[in-house]
Amino acid sequence: MSSPIRIGITGVGKIARDQHLPALERNERFELIASASRNANINGIRSFDTLDAMLEGAPELDAVSLCTPPQVRYRQACAAINAGRHVFLEKPPGVTLSEVEDLAERARQTGVTLFASWHAREAAAVERAREWLGSAAIRHVDVQWREDVRTWHPGQQWVWQPGGLGVFDPGINALSIMTRILPNEFFLERARLEVPENCQAPIAAELDFTDAGETPIHADFDWRQTGPQTWQITVETERGTLLLEEGGSRLSIDGEILIDGEDVEYAGLYRRFAELIDAGQSEVDVRPFRHVADAFMLAERIVVAPFDE
Structure with missing residues (x-):
């Protein structure tokens, strides 16, 4: 086996603790040796206040995972790439398409891996859905992505600021699945954002796409749903109806459940990161991010009641 990839995490918040740390602990290809965060640390490893301090204080690092809000991620990614480290970008990969494309070019010139x-x-169930839809004539697609922002982003103000994406922070997950499983490229025709x-940033969005x-x-994306959360994609085809639920972990065809899987997302991400390195x-696939940018450009904006944390 190849030597472990020595990695550091920047941004020790909810997503890092809930997903990144458990995935790294179970992956023998990685060795977590450092973290950088203004307000938190990880027991048992070296902690730094900033990414720059971590890069200087842990020169043996091979890679970094950036789990900070997207508004600050470009500068951090540039610093890591310039220092010759491989970079794992949490989603969304940045705040503009231009900066993400610039990062990709910087990584190419430097000879390091950039993983958006x-x-x-x-x-x-996502790959099985993609395979099944590959030979199906699609008639209609309906996406319902509804959750409670207070549950998933408690007290986090960056999601409501420019670049924070609002409801597209979860909605981009649906777009990432759609761009993976649908056999044809699609584009936005109409959109409505509730701000x-x-x-x-919007708290809800209705989007109408089409393809050639x-x-x-x-x-339909909404951040105001309480109780059970809804993350599902329904695809009607001439062969039957495909339903992808629970964020992509459960697949059924015409009501018959084919896959009802566990949470394996971040294990898969770090496996892929190691493969790329x-x-x-x-x-660096920016298609989900481009659809968000199109929505901000094309949508009708409706002002709604203030958000009260």
Whole structure:
């Protein structure tokens, strides 16, 4: 086996503790040796206040995972790439398409791996859904992605600021699955964003896409749902109806459950990151992010009641 990839995490918040740390602990290809965070640390490893301090204080690092809000990620990724480290980007990969494309070019010139991760694509049933839809004539797609922002982002203000994406922070997960499983490229025709009067980012979005075959594709994202959360994609085809639920972990065809899997998303991401590093390659698919940018450009904006934490 190749020597472990020595990795550091920047941004020790909810997503790092809930997903990254358990995935790294179970992956023998990685050795977590350092963290950088203003307000938190990880027991048993060296802790630094900033990424720059971590890069200087832990020169043996091979790679870094950036789990910080997207508004600060470009500068951090540049610093890591310039220092010759491989970089894992949490989703969304940045705040603009231009900066992500610049990072990809910097990584290419430096000869390091840049991985723009889309964790929902690693859900247990996504690849089976993609395979089944590859030979199906699609008639209609409906996406319902509804959750409670207070549960998933308690007290986090960056999601409501410019670049924070608002409801597209979870909604981009649906878009990442859609761009993976649907056999044809699709594009936005109409959109409606609901923006709280005290926020800069939407709390809900309705999106209507189509493709070259004029297939109707509707998506409904909402951050106000309490109780059970809804993350599902329904695809009607001439062969039957495919239903992908629980964020991509459960697959059924015409009501028959084919896969009901466990949470394997971040295990898959770190497995893929190791593969890319070993192969000397990068993976930067900006299609889900481009659909978000299109929505902000094209959508009708409706001001709604202020968001009260």
